[in-house]
Amino acid sequence: MVRELYQRLREYFNNLPEPTEEEKQFIRELNAGDFPITSVHRDDLEGKGFDVKKISDNDMQNLAKKMADDYHEQLFWPSMEIIAGEILGFPKxxxxxxxxxxxxxxxxxxxxxxxxxxxxxxxxxxDDKLYVLVEFPEDSAPFEEEGTGYPAWESVDNGALYVSEEDYVRHTGKSPERDKCYRAVCWPDSQKYMGTKGCDPIQDENGIRDFGTSAYWVPLLLMEEAAGQRTDKKKAPVCPECGGTDIDILSDEGVAVCNGCHLEWPYVED
Ligand SMILES: [Zn+2]
Ligand SMILES: [Zn+2]
Structure with a gap:
């Protein structure tokens, strides 16, 4: 509805024979390249059982704004990318x-x-978002000559560089070791890595231009470990005796101990 109305308004204003200054302003705004997606109506609320007689236009404005914000924060970008790219095949x-x-x-x-x-x-x-820490001087020389890469600041090895995986493969002919791989984590996600061992603040001019201030180089393995720990918790062991989940795993002894009933049983982590 709102889409058709917007389209009709645009046509109407564009075809005015002698638009006033105010109308010219509307014409500029209507042709600024916005395409409305949807709107919310009192009937929508009524359909879900709301008492629409007690809901003012201001309330409706507020609801529309909050729904728009919510959509923009959550579904807007992935939905646009999938529909434009995969379904409609828009070129990139x-x-x-x-x-x-x-x-x-x-x-x-x-x-x-x-x-x-x-x-x-x-x-x-x-992966074009993956970077490799190359050490000084032998490994970093070709990158320094080319002027690519970002300097490492707190790395033990002064003169080391973070270079893109692509550049790394181009110069060395091989894929990097995973324990040498890093990601640039931007603010605010970088907060949880501040002061973490192995994480390096991004402080050089190009790094700040590309990743913003307060970004960090975070080892790939550390990020994967953090992601892995979350999944581990889901399949936590359960005591076969009492059903308790407060279990200590002694991996070097290959046993699990229940802190509820103190049962001990053979357990191998997968
Ligand atoms: Zn190839
Ligand atoms: Zn138990």
Whole structure:
């Protein structure tokens, strides 16, 4: 409804023979490139059992605004990307001419579920959001010459650089070791890594330009560990005797001990 109305208003104003100054302003705003998505009506509320006689236009405005904010924060971006890209097949700008850093093939596809590029000519796959810590001086020299990479600040090894996985493969011909891989975590997600061992603040000019202030280099393994711990909790062991879940696992002895009934049983973590 609101979409058609907006479209009709635009046509009406665009076809005014001699628009006033005020009308010209409306024409500019109506042609600014906005396309309304949806609206909320009292009938929608009534359909869910609300007493619409007690709900003012101001209340409706407030509801519409809060629903718009909520949509924008949660579903707007993924929904737009899926419908525009996968369903309607809207073209995307080629960011730059992406070639495989290993074999130079231009036959590259991006897997949005994995967030990785895949080369169709060789088995290489890489992540354009992944960075590799290269140490000074032997490993970092080719990157320094090229002027790529971000300097490491608190790394033991002064002169070390964080370089993109793509650049790393291009120069070394191999994929990086996972324990050398990092992600740039931006504010506010970076808060939980402040002062964490192995995490490095991003303080150089280019780093701040690309990732903002208060961003951190966080080891990939640390991020995966944090994600893994959350899943571990879900399949916590249960005591076969009393059904308790307050269980200590002594992995070096291969047993689990129930803190409720003190039963001890063989247990191997998978
Ligand atoms: Zn390739
Ligand atoms: Zn028990």
């Amino acid at each position: 700008v080629k960011t730059k001419d992406i070639v495989c850093p290993k074999c130079n093939s231009e036959n590259i596809r991006y897997d949005i579920h994995e967030s990785r590029f895949h080369c169709d000519e060789c088995p290489l796959a890489w």
